[in-house]
Amino acid sequence: MLKTDPMDGSAPRTLTLTGAEIVVRALVDQGVTDLFGYPGGAVLPIYDALFAEPRLRHVLVRHEQGAGHAAEGYARSTGKVGVALVTSGPGATNIVTPLADALLDSIPIVVFTGQVPTHLIGSDAFQECDTIGITRACTKHNWLVKHVDDLARVIHEAFEVARGGRPGPVVVDIPKDVQFATGRYVAPSDVAARVRPRKLRPDGIEAALDLMMRAKQPVFYTGGGVINAGPHASAALTALVRETNFPITSTLMGLGAFPASDPHWLGMLGMHGSWQANHAMHDCDVMICVGARFDDRVTGRIDAFAPNARKIHIDVDPSSINKNVRVDLSIIADAGAALEALLAGWRRRNARADEAALARWWAKIEAWRARDCFAYRPDDKIIKPQFAIERLYHAVKDKDVYITTEVGQHQMWAAQFFHFEQPNRWMTSGGLGTMGYGLPAALGVQTAHPESLVIDIAGEASVQMTMQEMSTAVQHDLPIKVFILNNEWMGMVRQWQQLLHGERYAHSYSEALPDFVKLAEAYGAVGLRAETPAELDGKIAEMLAAPRPVLFDCRVAKTENCLPMIPSGKAHNEMILAETFRGDEIDEDGKMLV
C-alpha cells in the first residue's frame, strides 16, 4: 500500500514513466548496482531501458539458472539483495532451481520475469507459463503486476520482503504491455511496510542468561541466520563466545560467523562434521542455537539428539521453533539483536559460568579433538582430495578470498579443510544441495568484489551442470578460479552406493569427461592440470597468478570416502571415523533416509 501524506491525506508526489523505466528507476532507488540476466521477447522493453542506464551493470549469463545462482552469490557475499532479470516461459522455469535454493538457504534475491501481454495471459501464448503458479512454492512471495501504476510499489515491496525477517527469494512477473504502458513512479519511502517488525522480548534473554550461567556442559550451535543478520551479529557472537568461554560449532551455512582459528571453535557439526562438535552436541547440558534450524543433516537421529540438553533456540522465523526438535526456550529475534542483548546481559550481570565444570567440559572436548577426526592417509603419488584443499587453503589463507562450492564430497571436504575467519566468505548450497551452484555463484561474488580472489571448489560432475557460465566469466572479465577435484565419479553418490547398495555403482561413474584444460582454452580461459602431489603447489601458484578465469583440473584419488560420517538414522555419538570405517554401518531403517 502507498503511504498518504500525514498533513493533508494526499497521495505522494509522483513521476510519470513507462513500466520498463519504472523497473530501472526502482532498481537504482533500491541501491542496486549489478544484476544478472538473459534477454528474451517478454523483457525487451526493460532491456531497452537498461541500455540507457549507466548506473546499472548487467552481467549476461548463458542460462537463466546461472543468473539466479549469481544473484545468490552476490547477495551472500555482500549482505545486499541479489537481482536477476529473465524472460517469460523457459526463462522463468530455468530460474526455478535458484529460487528453491534461495528459499531453503534464506538468501534474499529479487527475480524479475517477463510475461506475455495481459490480454494473452491464459491463452497458451508463445513462451507463456504460469510463472506465479510455478514459483509460488519456491518464493517467499510473488507478484503478477497487471497495472503499471502498481509496478513501482510492488518492486519496492519485493525488495523489502526479500530482505526482511528471514530473507528469501521473491518474483515480480511483469507482462510486456505493462512494461510499455505509462504510469506513476513512487519512491521507496512512499511505500508502506509489508514486513511486520518484531520486538525482542527481554524476558527471553534473561531466561537464556540464567540457563547459560547454570550450564556445566554448554555449547553454541549457530547457523546461517547469524550471517544473514550482518557482520555485527558475528562480532557479538565472537565476543560472547570468548567471554563465556563456551565451545561453539556451526552448521554448513554458518561457517565464518565465528573465526575458525579461535580455540573455542570445534568445527562444523552434522553428518560430515567434526568428532568433537558432534560429541559436544550429544553430551551438552545447555545448547544455545542461534539462527539454525535443526536440519536433518545436523541432528542425525532425532530421538537421540542431545538427549540431556536444555535447548535455547533463537530464530527470526517463528515457524522454525519446535519444527523438528522441541526446545525449552525460544526467542523470536534477529540473531544480531539477540546476540547483542545476550552479550550486554552477560556483561551487566558480570556473569561467570561454573568454571570448574567448564574446565572438565573442555578437557572432555580436547580429548575428542585429539582423535584428529579429519586425518587421512597421505600419498606421495596420488593427490588426496583432502590434501588438495589443505594446499589450496595454505596458498590463499592470507589473501582476500571468497569460496563457493558445488555439491558433494568436495563440498564437505571444503567445509572440513578450508577455514574461515570472517562471515560472507563462504557460499554454498546447503539446504537444496544444488549441483551446479558454485560456478555461477562465484560469478556473482566476483561481480561484487572485483579485486578479490574468488574460488569455486568444485567436483567434475557438479561443475558440468553450469559449465557454460565460463563463457560469462570470460565475457565480463570475471577472473574466477574453478578448482575441480576430479575423481571421475559422482563421489558422494559412489560413497552412498558403497555404504547402502552393496557396492553396485549404478551410473555414478562418468565414462566420458571433457579435457578440462582444452575446455578452458575453448572458452578463452586458462586451463591447468595437476596430477601429482609434487606439482600441486606450483600449479596452484600458477592459478593464483593468472589474471583470467581458470579451470583447474586437479586429478585426485578416485574412491576416497568423505569421513567422518554420522550414518543415516544414527545419533551424534554413533559417528564413524576413517580409521574404523567398515562400510556396513547403515541399517535397513537408515537406508530409507536420504
Next chain:
Amino acid sequence: MSQDFYDSPRADESENTRTLAVLVDNEPGVLARVVGLFSARGYNIESLTVAETDRAAHASRITIVTSGQPGIIDQIKAQLERIVSVRQVIDVTLDPAGVERELALIKVRSMGQERIEALRLAEIFRARVIDTTLESFIFELTGASQKIDAFIDLMKPLGLVEVSRTGVLSIHRGAEKN
C-alpha cells in the same frame, strides 16, 4: 544424567480438530498460497470457506478446519503467519468466545410416513423448507457442524438424496472485533 527437561510429555498427543480463521489481503492467488501450504507440508484440510469480508480494506476471511497433533497445529499457525498476504491467524477452537456455524442444504425424497417424519425432525432441528415437490424437500439448516451431521444421519433412512455444505464459518462473540 538422563533427566527429561521437557515440562512434561505433552498431555494430549492425539489428533485434534481445530478451526483456524485466517485473515488475508484479498489479492489474486491468496487462496492458492494458503491451500498450497497445506498440500506442500502434508497438513489436512477438512473444510474450507473463503469470501471477501471488507472490500474497502481488501480483506478476506478464510476459515479452515484442520486436524493434527498439537505440535502440528502450532506449526500450521506459524507457517500461515509466514505468508506475506496473511494478516492474522485466529485459533477459533481455543477462543472461548469463538462461534462456529455451518450452513447445509439437504435434499430428501420420500412418501407417506417417512415424508411426515422428515418434516417433523426438520422442525425439531429448526431447519427451513426452501423447496418442495410432492415427493421431496430441500431443507436449509444452520448450526454447529455436529448438529448438521446429526440431522444428516437422521435423514439417511428417510430418503436422503444429496447434501451441500458451506464448511465452517467463524466469528468472535461480543462487541469487539477479534
